[in-house]
Amino acid sequence: MKNGNTEKKEDKLDVLFRMQAGLDGYIREKRGLDFTKGEWVCKKAQALMVELAEVVEEAHYKWWKNATEINDAALKEEIVDVLHFFLGLCIDSGMTADELFDIYLKKNKENYDRQNGLSAKSGYELPDTRS
16 A cells, blocks of 8 residues: 555566567667568567577587586576567567466466367377376
8 A cells, every 4th residue: 555545566567568668669769660560570589589599508508518507697687688579579469468468378278288188189198107
């Protein structure tokens, strides 16, 4: 409560979507960028893949090299870079935070159903290990 009034706390995902839309709009305006929806989706997907590769680099994926300690701060920064482009991809594809949440819930349930042999899609179910 603030000053005797109840204030609804803004959803964190809504905040992230709003912030990302603001940043993307700022960059587009300042740089004079004007691409089609399809071009933006492709550009954001490509940037997302590059950022994921940077996550892999920070995690020292080269098993054939001597192991070194992971820089947790650098790793987390790369993961946030992934989030930036993921959110931008969602926004550019016309998805809202609520849609992302709802679609995620449905897909998460479907993924459990697949693992448990309850989905229309076969080939995912876990083998019965009871003897």
